[in-house]
Amino acid sequence: xxxxxxxxxxxxxxxxxxxxxxxxxxxxxxxxxxxxxxxxxxxxxxxxxxxxxxxxxxxxxxxxxxxxxxxxxxxxxxxxxxxxxxxxxxxxxxxxxxxxxxxxxxxxxxxxxxxxxxxxxxxxxxxxxxxxxxxxxxxxxxxxxxxxxxxxxxxxxxxxxxxxxxxxxxxxxxxxxxxxxxxxxxxxxxxxxxxxxxxxxxxxxxxxxxxxxxxxxxxxxxxxxxxxxxxxxxxxxxxxxxxxxxxxxxxxxxxxxxxxxxxxxxxxxxxxxxxxxxxxxxxxxxxxxxxxxxxxx
Numbered sequence: 001x002x003x004x005x006x007x008x009x010x011x012x013x014x015x016x017x018x019x020x021x022x023x024x025x026x027x028x029x030x031x032x033x034x035x036x037x038x039x040x041x042x043x044x045x046x047x048x049x050x051x052x053x054x055x056x057x058x059x060x061x062x063x064x065x066x067x068x069x070x071x072x073x074x075x076x077x078x079x080x081x082x083x084x085x086x087x088x089x090x091x092x093x094x095x096x097x098x099x100x101x102x103x104x105x106x107x108x109x110x111x112x113x114x115x116x117x118x119x120x121x122x123x124x125x126x127x128x129x130x131x132x133x134x135x136x137x138x139x140x141x142x143x144x145x146x147x148x149x150x151x152x153x154x155x156x157x158x159x160x161x162x163x164x165x166x167x168x169x170x171x172x173x174x175x176x177x178x179x180x181x182x183x184x185x186x187x188x189x190x191x192x193x194x195x196x197x198x199x200x201x202x203x204x205x206x207x208x209x210x211x212x213x214x215x216x217x218x219x220x221x222x223x224x225x226x227x228x229x230x231x232x233x234x235x236x237x238x239x240x241x242x243x244x245x246x247x248x249x250x251x252x253x254x255x256x257x258x259x260x261x262x263x264x265x266x267x268x269x270x271x272x273x274x275x276x277x278x279x280x281x282x283x284x285x286x287x288x289x290x291x292x293x294x295x296x297x
Contacts, residue, residue, distance in 0.1 A: 014063025020078075023098035026085065029078035030071040030099070031055070033063025040132070040292045041105060044070035045096070047114025047139075047274075049176055049198045049211070051077025055111075058277060061285045066292050069108075071099050073119070075210035077201055087213035089115075089220055093122035100130075107132055109295060111288075112139035114250075114274070115214075118221040121228040128231065133238035133295045135288060136258065138250050138274055141228045145254015147247075154218045167215045171208050173199045183246020183273025190278045232261035239265035240291040242284050244276035266291070 015034040020027045031052045044055045052070035059068045072079040073092045085091070096119050100108070109132045112120040117139030124131050140146065146154070153170075156163040169175060177195045181187040201207060232239075239262045243255035258265050268287060270280045277284060 012064065013060040014068075016059050016063060020080075021099065021102050023095050023102055025082045026074050026095050027080040028071050028074075028095065028099050029080075030069060031059060032070075033059050033066070033068040035067050036064055039065060039067045040295055040297075041067045041069065041108040042111055042135070042288075042292060043100065043105070043108045043120075044068055044111045045113065045116025045120050046070065046073070046076070047116055048214075049076075049171070049179070049202055050114075050194070050275075051079075051198070051201060053077065053197055054113075054194060054275065054277065057281055058285060058288075061281065062289055062292075065289070069103065069105070071096060073115070075207060075214065081210075087210045088217045089118045089214070090122070092214075093119050093126075097123055097126060106130060107297075109133040109135065109292065111135045111137065113137045114139055117141055118218075121224075121231070124235075124237075125227060125231055128235055131235075131237055133240070133291065135240045135242070135291065136255075137242045137276055137284070138244055138247050138254075140250045140254045141225055141232075142254050142257035143222065143225065144257055145250050146222075147249055147251050150249045153215070154222060156216065158216060163216075164212065167212055168208060170215075171202050171211060176202065179273075180275050180278060181273070182248050183244060184279055185246075185271045186279065190275070194275065194278060229261050232258070236262055236264065238291070238295055240287060241265055241267045242276060242280075242287060243267070243269050244272040244274060244280075245269050246271065246273045249274060 017032050020029050046054050051072040055070045074081045074095055075087055110120045176199045180190050180195045241255050245252045270276055272279050
């Protein structure tokens with residue numbers, strides 16, 4: 001069989017680049033697909049404890065037809081921060097905003113997963129004119145979307161007895177693996193490389209203290225949930241919701257709550273956990289492609 005004949009039997013994956021860009025002294029690492037033509041932009045905003053690598057298979061699958069861009073936040077993945085950087089969700093949003101401006105992104109849809117929701121909604125409030133649509137995957141914006149365990153965790157403060165040891169317990173290999181496999185119908189569909197790579201980055205010098213600061217700051221997101229909801233009601237962005245119903249942190253009511261403010265949103269529930277792309281990429285990727293094709297230019 002010739003090479004050209006062989007290609008007719010497979011779907012050629014996307015090409016992707018892997019670069020750094022300096023944003024206010026932060027060396028932001030990012031992955032970007034190279035589509036065959038001018039294409040809609042999807043900004044992929046990762047969650048905890050992961051980084052842009054969680055989107056590798058999605059980039060391979062859709063990146064020939066859409067411009068997929070996935071940065072690592074400060075304190076995550078390959079991104080390098082200067083001494084004295086303040087780890088808060090406002091600062092993650094500041095750097096991500098600067099990143100989009102360094103790349104000249106003026107119109108883009110956003111994939112909001114986990115920490116990507118507080119980062120992405122901050123960008124949306126600052127620049128609503130840039131947002132063409134939202135893909136929300138286990139990215140919470142409602143109090144009913146917090147499990148009891150999540151409520152207890154987000155209530156911790158540095159003065160809470162035992163708080164630091166409780167939070168640090170989330171940064172262990174067993175806990176990282178549980179975030180990937182918990183709630184899945186078939187853990188064998190979840191590749192181990194994801195949690196192993198996340199743990200590698202969590203174990204880098206200083207990273208646990210960075211994550212500890214973000215854990216204490218997470219309650220700042222709950223305080224501005226009403227602002228995010230008001231933005232959704234006012235702007236009614238095209239919205240696709242794909243949600244793993246077995247998520248121990250962000251249960252199914254958090255997905256359905258979006259329909260109050262964006263009743264036209266498209267909702268799809270999957271029998272999996274937090275990292276829904278790990279075992280449901282074949283189901284979710286076509287939904288994303290169809291959604292992006294319907295967005296305004």
